[in-house]
Amino acid sequence: MPAVGKRVWAIAEGWIPATSHGPAPQLTSHETICVLNAGEQDARIELTLYFADREPVGPYRFDVAARRTRHVRFNDLTDPAPVPRETDYASLLVSDVPVVVQHTRLDSRQAELALLSTIAYGES
Amino acid sequence: MPAVGKRVWAIAEGWIPATSHGPAPQLTSHETICVLNAGEQDARIELTLYFADREPVGPYRFDVAARRTRHVRFNDLTDPAPVPRETDYASLLVSDVPVVVQHTRLDSRQAELALLSTIAYGES
Amino acid sequence: MPAVGKRVWAIAEGWIPATSHGPAPQLTSHETICVLNAGEQDARIELTLYFADREPVGPYRFDVAARRTRHVRFNDLTDPAPVPRETDYASLLVSDVPVVVQHTRLDSRQAELALLSTIAYGES
Amino acid sequence: MPAVGKRVWAIAEGWIPATSHGPAPQLTSHETICVLNAGEQDARIELTLYFADREPVGPYRFDVAARRTRHVRFNDLTDPAPVPRETDYASLLVSDVPVVVQHTRLDSRQAELALLSTIAYGES
Numbered sequence: 001m002p003a004v005g006k007r008v009w010a011i012a013e014g015w016i017p018a019t020s021h022g023p024a025p026q027l028t029s030h031e032t033i034c035v036l037n038a039g040e041q042d043a044r045i046e047l048t049l050y051f052a053d054r055e056p057v058g059p060y061r062f063d064v065a066a067r068r069t070r071h072v073r074f075n076d077l078t079d080p081a082p083v084p085r086e087t088d089y090a091s092l093l094v095s096d097v098p099v100v101v102q103h104t105r106l107d108s109r110q111a112e113l114a115l116l117s118t119i120a121y122g123e124s
Numbered sequence: 125m126p127a128v129g130k131r132v133w134a135i136a137e138g139w140i141p142a143t144s145h146g147p148a149p150q151l152t153s154h155e156t157i158c159v160l161n162a163g164e165q166d167a168r169i170e171l172t173l174y175f176a177d178r179e180p181v182g183p184y185r186f187d188v189a190a191r192r193t194r195h196v197r198f199n200d201l202t203d204p205a206p207v208p209r210e211t212d213y214a215s216l217l218v219s220d221v222p223v224v225v226q227h228t229r230l231d232s233r234q235a236e237l238a239l240l241s242t243i244a245y246g247e248s
Numbered sequence: 249m250p251a252v253g254k255r256v257w258a259i260a261e262g263w264i265p266a267t268s269h270g271p272a273p274q275l276t277s278h279e280t281i282c283v284l285n286a287g288e289q290d291a292r293i294e295l296t297l298y299f300a301d302r303e304p305v306g307p308y309r310f311d312v313a314a315r316r317t318r319h320v321r322f323n324d325l326t327d328p329a330p331v332p333r334e335t336d337y338a339s340l341l342v343s344d345v346p347v348v349v350q351h352t353r354l355d356s357r358q359a360e361l362a363l364l365s366t367i368a369y370g371e372s
Numbered sequence: 373m374p375a376v377g378k379r380v381w382a383i384a385e386g387w388i389p390a391t392s393h394g395p396a397p398q399l400t401s402h403e404t405i406c407v408l409n410a411g412e413q414d415a416r417i418e419l420t421l422y423f424a425d426r427e428p429v430g431p432y433r434f435d436v437a438a439r440r441t442r443h444v445r446f447n448d449l450t451d452p453a454p455v456p457r458e459t460d461y462a463s464l465l466v467s468d469v470p471v472v473v474q475h476t477r478l479d480s481r482q483a484e485l486a487l488l489s490t491i492a493y494g495e496s
Contacts, residue, residue: 004382004464004495010128012158012193012226013241022482026458034384036422036462050160050193069384069422069462086150090160090193090224092128100462100493102384107239110146112360115479116241117385117488121224123128134252136282136317136350137365174284174317210274214284214317214348216252231363234270236484240365245348247252258376260406260441260474261489298408298441334398338408338441338472340376355487358394364489369472371376 003039006122007094009101013118014049014089016075020108029108031074033091033120036100037064043095047072049083050090057081064099093120127163130246131218133225137242138173138213140199144232153232155198157215157244160224161188167219171196173207174214181205188223217244251287254370255342257349261366262297262337264323268356277356279322281339281368284348285312291343295320297331298338305329312347341368375411378494379466381473385490386421386461388447392480401480403446405463405492408472409436415467419444421455422462429453436471465492 017029037043042065048058060077064070074083074091083089093101101120106113141153161167166189172182184201188194198207198215207213217225225244230237265277285291290313296306308325312318322331322339331337341349349368354361389401409415414437420430432449436442446455446463455461465473473492478485 004380005493008128010160010162010224012160012224012243013156013195013228014158014193015195027481032385034386034460034462036382036384036464038382038420038422038462038464048162050162050191052192052194056191067422067428068424069386069460070424071385071387071460088158088193088195090158090162092160092162100382100384102490104385104488105239105241107237109151110236112236112482112484113479113486114237114239114362115477115486115488116228116239117475117477118226118242118366118490119384119493121129121243121246122493132252134284134286134348136284136348136367137280137319137352138282138317139319172286174286174315176316176318180315212282212317212319214282214286216284216286227365229363229365231361233275234360236360238361238363238486240352240363242350242366242490245253245367245370256376258408258410258472260408260472260491261404261443261476262406262441263443296410298410298439300440300442304439336406336441336443338406338410340408340410351489353487353489355485357399358484360484362485362487364476364487366474366490369377369491369494 003098005098005100008124009093009120009122011091011103011120016085017107017109018085027108031105032071034071034102035064036069040066041097042066043097043099046094048092052088127222129222129224132248133217133244133246135215135227135244140209141231141233142209145235151232156195156228158195158226159188160193164190165221166190167221167223170218172216176212251346253346253348256372257341257368257370259339259351259368264333265355265357266333269359275356280319280352282319282350283312284317288314289345290314291345291347294342296340300336375470377470377472380496381465381492381494383463383475383492388457389479389481390457393483399480403477404443406443406474407436408441412438413469414438415469415471418466420464424460
């Protein structure tokens with residue numbers, strides 16, 4: 001099986017609600033970037049965040065080992081800076097090997113949660 | 125990093141609920157077009173709205189600066205005309221440089237919000 | 249502007265809840281196929297439905313005029329046959345000119361609605 | 373009509389809630405992989421699951437007959453192993469003929485359900 005996916009992925013939507021209902025961490029309002037590395041080489045990932053009115057922040061670096069998936073909450077990113085809540089952002093992921101990327105939000109600002117998800121935009 | 129994305133993006137779904145529950149503007153029922161310009165040149169955007177039974181309306185014009193994202197609520201468009209509520213529409217975005225586009229709806233007609241999102245269809 | 253999109257679109261998910269809460273038709277549980285024809289020629293559409301355990305049903309035929317969008321509820325299809333509720337199905341749309349297709353479900357079986365949406369899979 | 377779709381599909385997101393509200397099986401929290409085989413040859417499917425911290429599990433094997441759709445709940449997979457609940461996973465589907473794949477989650481941990489769906493990533 002050759003590696004599956006693309007090396008560059010973009011997510012134009014991004015917004016983390018500031019409040020939550022329900023037990024943490026599962027029902028904490030959050031956004032997640034899900035990365036699948038189905039290939040035989042570890043993936044070195046660089047993630048950059050874009051904002052409406054200031055320079056991009058990043059890269060955030062993490063690895064996804066060969067034959068593994070990693071679901072990273074944007075809420076948990078800290079280096080080089082945490083992701084501000086209730087702020088429009090977008091993200092660009094660059095990998096050194098092909099991977100597949102999906103984006104998900106759980107919004108628990110109200111008593112009953114809401115979900116959204118989409119495949120990201122991949123190229124190269 | 126070369127520019128990422130496409131110059132033409134289409135969203136076939138569009139429908140803004142007329143009513144809302146919860147504090148404005150965050151919990152106002154709305155639809156958003158999220159545009160990421162990860163490139164080094166400002167993007168000049170033209171957005172056209174399509175309807176079921178009348179001629180398209182537009183272009184709505186806005187810019188997305190280089191290395192910025194912009195999340196535009198369809199609710200807030202006014203020039204050349206506001207977007208009618210509870211009316212089927214679709215949209216076509218044309219940019220002079222590559223960008224990435226995602227579509228999101230928040231529906232708060234009922235006490236508990238619902239969300240949907242998808243990558244748009246990109247070409248060229 | 250040349251026509252935008254593809255001529256063949258597939259939606260692998262399909263399931264219409266049988267019950268609803270809230271005023272009809274807006275809050276009736278439903279699935280919708282949204283078609284954008286941004287081109288200058290009317291689109292003649294053939295939609296075929298696929299099931300788990302019997303032959304496909306169709307084609308359902310409808311037009312989407314040039315520079316128009318049409319959001320068709322699967323609930324409302326009747327010719328050649330209505331779409332059964334609470335039954336797994338999928339759909340294939342073939343157009344004679346390029347169009348763009350998105351799929352949406354509103355589920356109001358419970359007091360508070362839920363939504364899902366995705367771009368369809370396009371080719372040709 | 374030639375076969376529609378791709379032979380390799382990836383879903384980077386996967387997470388099955390452990391609890392549910394409402395009558396089973398319809399309102400049981402679940403994830404589904406929806407496969408449309410619009411072609412004239414039966415599809416032999418191999419599905420492999422990827423995890424964060426251990427080797428992939430699979431292949432899970434099933435067929436989708438020609439001109440049929442099949443919506444398989446990840447909850448129901450048992451051979452070679454059931455899918456753990458509340459655990460990050462991802463999936464890779466390989467078919468011997470072109471098919472189309474969509475991913476959906478229903479989350480009924482709370483009294484009111486939430487939904488997400490997206491087209492998978494297809495190639496080859």
